[in-house]
Amino acid sequence: MNHIAIKMLMGDRGKYLGIVMGLTFASLIMTQQPAIFLGLMSRSYSFISDVGLPDIWVMDEKVQFVDDIKPLQDTELYRVRGISGVEWAMPMYKGLLKARLADGTFQTCNVVGLDDATLIGGPPVMLEGSIEDLRRSDGIIVDIDGARDKLGKPTPGGERIPLKIGDSVELNDHRAIVVGIAKVTRTFQSQPVVYTTYSRAKNYAPKERKLLSFVLVKAKPGQDLAELTRRIRANTGLAAYTGEAFKTLTYEYFMHNTGIPINFGISVLLGFIVGAAIAGQTFYNSTLENLRQFGVLKAMGTSNWVLLRMILLQAVLVGTIGYGLGVGLTALFGYSMRNSILAFKFPWQLLMFSGAGVSLICIFAALLSIIKVIRLEPAIVFKG
Numbered sequence: 001m002n003h004i005a006i007k008m009l010m011g012d013r014g015k016y017l018g019i020v021m022g023l024t025f026a027s028l029i030m031t032q033q034p035a036i037f038l039g040l041m042s043r044s045y046s047f048i049s050d051v052g053l054p055d056i057w058v059m060d061e062k063v064q065f066v067d068d069i070k071p072l073q074d075t076e077l078y079r080v081r082g083i084s085g086v087e088w089a090m091p092m093y094k095g096l097l098k099a100r101l102a103d104g105t106f107q108t109c110n111v112v113g114l115d116d117a118t119l120i121g122g123p124p125v126m127l128e129g130s131i132e133d134l135r136r137s138d139g140i141i142v143d144i145d146g147a148r149d150k151l152g153k154p155t156p157g158g159e160r161i162p163l164k165i166g167d168s169v170e171l172n173d174h175r176a177i178v179v180g181i182a183k184v185t186r187t188f189q190s191q192p193v194v195y196t197t198y199s200r201a202k203n204y205a206p207k208e209r210k211l212l213s214f215v216l217v218k219a220k221p222g223q224d225l226a227e228l229t230r231r232i233r234a235n236t237g238l239a240a241y242t243g244e245a246f247k248t249l250t251y252e253y254f255m256h257n258t259g260i261p262i263n264f265g266i267s268v269l270l271g272f273i274v275g276a277a278i279a280g281q282t283f284y285n286s287t288l289e290n291l292r293q294f295g296v297l298k299a300m301g302t303s304n305w306v307l308l309r310m311i312l313l314q315a316v317l318v319g320t321i322g323y324g325l326g327v328g329l330t331a332l333f334g335y336s337m338r339n340s341i342l343a344f345k346f347p348w349q350l351l352m353f354s355g356a357g358v359s360l361i362c363i364f365a366a367l368l369s370i371i372k373v374i375r376l377e378p379a380i381v382f383k384g
Helices: 001-013 014-041 046-050 075-081 133-137 145-148 199-205 225-236 245-255 260-289 291-299 304-336 348-374 376-383
Strands: 056-059 086-101 106-114 125-128 139-143 169-170 174-183 193-197 213-220 238-241
Touching: 001 304, 014 245, 014 260, 014 304, 014 348, 046 245, 056 225, 056 245, 075 086, 075 169, 075 213, 075 225, 086 174, 086 199, 106 199, 133 139, 133 174, 133 193, 139 145, 145 174, 174 193, 174 199, 193 199, 199 260, 213 225, 225 238, 238 260, 260 304, 260 348, 291 304
Parallel strands: 106 193, 139 174
Antiparallel strands: 056 213, 056 238, 086 106, 086 169, 086 213, 125 174, 139 193, 169 174
16 A cells, blocks of 8 residues: 555655655745854854853843943952852953054954963964964954955955954054964854953954953862852852853843844745745645545555555655655755855754754644545545
């Protein structure tokens, strides 16, 4: 009976391919769009992930996400250092400054100032140079994507020559020398990331009374992080979050205060609806064309259970093929975009999500056909 079911399914190649293409489209949309969404949302807290050494981030209590900088006075650093359970606490500056390029144009950069003595909070991977080179006069480290693209030297042909060690740029009318190239995770704004020392970053930044963005804290061995964050808040009046809690705070801000989830959710829903409409209608029409064959099987004594298994086999077959093609195209798309500015993250849970969506579409399509076949009278064979 399985062989007969497959023959019925593939008898009309046009309808068979239509069902598979409908499911492929649905699987592709339900996998690709969430992968782009997850990639985009992970970029919102990528800076926190890159700074992996501190256990706790201390900041102004009104900060809502990692780029919502509300500067502190430098004296807050010493208050945090004096709290029991803190092994060390280091300052960090983070702000947006304009870089003047060789052709006179300006590019906004994400400037990060690290503690002069320890350089804690630096880039995760150095491609050229060393992080210790930041101690050289006017030294900065630039991320590789910014060095190649937005901070590159423009040419008459419109292309850009990547920055290299020894090149200079102007940051807020101050000379800066590139002493290293680093690899960092792209941020939500995809702006060039520039690392320098904390004291130099304060010179680059516009003069303000407060310039300390974050205090990075390392807990003593065996210290409970939840208790230490509570102690820091109680003693300083500042906000204190573990790295994971700060990521969650940033993630939830973008989830609740932007239209990104709604936009991607609508795309996924449309993919599901269109896939269900195409696959369901085509699968049902295929069943209608094979009603006489099902009637013959019923007249020969085939039970409804056997006919139901035949239809389910057809649905599982086209669902598996369509799901595999959609997931494969998504993986190919993600691989081809791996070095581009496009955000893309493809965790294994996404396979289960799209698989559940395709399964629902197949169940819907199979139910339409099952109801028709179960109600079928064998006498249809002898009509006309």
